[in-house]
Amino acid sequence: MEHITTPPWAMLAYLVAGVLFIMALRGLSSPATSRAGNRYGMIGMTIAMVTTLATHGLASLPEIAGAIAVGGGLGFVTARKIKMTDMPQLVAAFHSLVGMAAVLVGLAAYLNPIAFGIAGPDGVIEVQSRIEMGLGIAIGAITFSGSVIAFLKLNGNMSGSPIMLPGRHAINLGTLLGIIGLVGYFTVDQSPWVIAVITALSFAIGFLLIIPIGGADMPVVVSMLNSYSGWAAAAMGFTLHNTAMIITGALVGSSGAILSYIMCKAMNRSFISVIAGGFGAAPEASSGGAAKVQRPWKRGAAEDAAYLMKEAENVIIIPGYGMAVAQAQHVLREMGDLLKKSGVNVKYAIHPVAGRMPGHMNVLLAEANVPYDEVFELEDINGEFAQADVAFIIGANDVVNPAAKTDKSSPIYGMPVFDVDKAKTVMFIKRSMGGVGYAGVDNDVFYMDQTMMLLADAKKMVEDINKALAH
Amino acid sequence: MDFISILSVFVMACFVGYYVVWSVTPALHTPLMAVTNAISSVIVVGALVAGAAEGSVVSKWLGLLAVVLASVNIFGGFAVTERMLAMYKKKEKK
Numbered sequence: 001m002e003h004i005t006t007p008p009w010a011m012l013a014y015l016v017a018g019v020l021f022i023m024a025l026r027g028l029s030s031p032a033t034s035r036a037g038n039r040y041g042m043i044g045m046t047i048a049m050v051t052t053l054a055t056h057g058l059a060s061l062p063e064i065a066g067a068i069a070v071g072g073g074l075g076f077v078t079a080r081k082i083k084m085t086d087m088p089q090l091v092a093a094f095h096s097l098v099g100m101a102a103v104l105v106g107l108a109a110y111l112n113p114i115a116f117g118i119a120g121p122d123g124v125i126e127v128q129s130r131i132e133m134g135l136g137i138a139i140g141a142i143t144f145s146g147s148v149i150a151f152l153k154l155n156g157n158m159s160g161s162p163i164m165l166p167g168r169h170a171i172n173l174g175t176l177l178g179i180i181g182l183v184g185y186f187t188v189d190q191s192p193w194v195i196a197v198i199t200a201l202s203f204a205i206g207f208l209l210i211i212p213i214g215g216a217d218m219p220v221v222v223s224m225l226n227s228y229s230g231w232a233a234a235a236m237g238f239t240l241h242n243t244a245m246i247i248t249g250a251l252v253g254s255s256g257a258i259l260s261y262i263m264c265k266a267m268n269r270s271f272i273s274v275i276a277g278g279f280g281a282a283p284e285a286s287s288g289g290a291a292k293v294q295r296p297w298k299r300g301a302a303e304d305a306a307y308l309m310k311e312a313e314n315v316i317i318i319p320g321y322g323m324a325v326a327q328a329q330h331v332l333r334e335m336g337d338l339l340k341k342s343g344v345n346v347k348y349a350i351h352p353v354a355g356r357m358p359g360h361m362n363v364l365l366a367e368a369n370v371p372y373d374e375v376f377e378l379e380d381i382n383g384e385f386a387q388a389d390v391a392f393i394i395g396a397n398d399v400v401n402p403a404a405k406t407d408k409s410s411p412i413y414g415m416p417v418f419d420v421d422k423a424k425t426v427m428f429i430k431r432s433m434g435g436v437g438y439a440g441v442d443n444d445v446f447y448m449d450q451t452m453m454l455l456a457d458a459k460k461m462v463e464d465i466n467k468a469l470a471h
Numbered sequence: 472m473d474f475i476s477i478l479s480v481f482v483m484a485c486f487v488g489y490y491v492v493w494s495v496t497p498a499l500h501t502p503l504m505a506v507t508n509a510i511s512s513v514i515v516v517g518a519l520v521a522g523a524a525e526g527s528v529v530s531k532w533l534g535l536l537a538v539v540l541a542s543v544n545i546f547g548g549f550a551v552t553e554r555m556l557a558m559y560k561k562k563e564k565k
Contacts, residue, residue, distance in 0.1 A: 011472075014516075017513070018484070021510045021513070022484075022487055022488075022491060024506055024510060025488075025491045025492060025495065025503070025506070025507070026491050026494070028495045028496070028499045028502060028503050028506070029494045029495055029496060030496060031496070031498065031499065031556070031559035031561075032561075034499060034502065034556045034559070035553070035556045035557070037506075038502075038506060038549060038552050038553055038556060041506055041509060041510055041549060041552075042549050044510070044513075045509070045510065045512075045513065045515075045545055045549070048513050048515075048516055049515060049516070049519065052515075052516045052519040052520060053519060053523070056519060056520050056523040056524070058523075059523060059525070060522060060523045060531070063522065063535055064519060064522050064523065064535065064538060067522065067535045067536075067538035067539045067542065068538060068539075068542045069542075070539050070542070071538065071539035071540060071541065071542025071543040071544075071545075071546070072542040072543070072545065072546035073546075074542075074543050074547070075542060075543035075544060075545065075546035075547025075548070075550070076546045076547060076550050078543070078547050078551075079546070079547040079548075079550035079551035079554060080550065080554070082551060084555070087501055087505075087551075087555075090547075090551065091501075091504050091505060091508060094505075094508045094543075094544050094547060094548055095508060097512075097540045097541070097543055097544045098508065098511050098512055098514060098540075098541070098544055100537075100540055101512065101514050101515070101518060101537040101540040101541045101544075102514055104518065104521075104533045104534070104536055104537035104540070105514060105517035105518050105521060105533075105534070105537050107530075107533055108517075108518075108521035108527075108529075108530040108531075108533040108534045108537065109517070109521065109530075111527045111529055111530035111533070112521065112524055112526050112527035112530035112531075114526060115520065115521070115524030115525070115526055115527075115530070116517075116520060116521070116524075128474060222504070223504070226504050226507060226508065229508070229511045230507065230511050232511075232514070233511045233512075233513060233514045234481060236514055236517050237477075237481075238477060238481070239517070240516065240517050240520065241472050241477060242516055242517075243472075243477075243480050244513050244516065245513050245514060245516055245517070246477060246480050246481045246484060247480065247484040247487075248510050248511055248513045249481075249484075249511065250481055250482075250484035250485040250487075250488050251484060251487070251488040251491070251492075251507065251510070252488075252507040252508075252510065252511040253485070253488070254485055254488030254489045254492055255488060255492040255503060255504075255507045256504075256507070258489070258492045258493060259492075259500060259503070259504065262497075262500075350497075350498075352497065357500075357501055357504065358497070358500035358501060358503075358504065359497060359498060359499060359500030359501035359502070359503070359504075360501055362497070362498040362499070362500075362501065363501045363502070363555050363558070366555070366558040366559045366560070367558050369558075369560065371560055371561055371562040372498055372559050372560065372561065373561055373562050374562065375498060377497050377498075
């Protein structure tokens, strides 16, 4: 059986598109080159689309142009309007679209295999293409339903706490084996029911896999789904024998996998334990009375904080997701500016899992016009706390919890954390003493001698500090 | 192209992806996700093939729907990446 031959120039064009996509990612190695990288990506996509239209689509151009205009317009407007704090939801929503597109393309290829060059004139689909198609649809469907759940959880439409079904591991494993078995069976029987059941089971497993995963693990989930969307594109690329799709799929697949790995490492969790879910569930009552003993702590006022920081030489600010919730990034930057005017050396320290997706805090600070060369990653700044006069914690909790270093029974044990206890003074903005971080554990930092608890809404507190600093 | 050459491209691209992504600065991990999202919508190529093909009306409409979804992602993904990257500024020189 011979495939519909793609002209050599088109194959070259797809290769060029693939290379441009590599350069798009390469550009992100530094903020200085990143925008050029993004342009390469756009050029690559244009080349891929124009090439496909030129070799296939001239007859149906009006409908296709309409489809691109509708989708493109919608995407563009969303991208302009979206708030930076909502970026994780947006990314999850976008992943679901890639997944759904992969499913639709797979089904379209199944219904019209001759047009895709994967079947002879009798309509019998090649065995190898059946496997690729089955896998592509399955991964696409998992990406879709998983991303929809991730979106609902991140967007607050659904509780972030894990939903545990009884016997879920058995159900999940059974469903997965069922999908694999059916993809195998699809090679000997190409009846519609096989592909329909593969699709339905894959939608179900995506849903089942994500509902038991708690809010704290969402950065991993979003990265993982990012990876899946890539593998779905790659599987479709195999079906279509298209290098641009294969290269891109491999890039995106690796990218998501690496981000998942980085996130897991930053929480000292294994990938398996994240997938198994349940983390961030209501803390068990077994923790005993000892941890609940009232311990003394000191409350500070905005004026005290302002005074101390103004006199300080080095201040390190540690923002967390709470800062984003309170929308305090802009006033925080003003605080940084005021301190710098008084000759204080201000740095920002970001934990890899701060926020709801990799790099989320960096974007929020960038949005507030914090120069990126004042923002440091955990391993680059952790040695500097010993020289810091003030560690200013706003909206973060677990990432500064020393229990991660000392308490083997703590759920966050082993997670790399900021050594804020080495700073001369620790200022901790928190809404109240009652709340705990995602991991649901108490934090010894609250009760240290050098700690000043600033209990208020983060934005309000920083505004008050700014007022005091301005005097 | 035969399966082996396609597989070769795939395996090589996985390695390229591995090294390129490790060189991405953590500060840009969110834009990285947004842009990978945009480029993974290169799946639009398959959608366009389906949308343009004759022979099956259902297949054609599935293809066109896929073109709509992928286009949301392409335009949205690149635009939001551009928007984010424009925010990253260096310290102003005095």
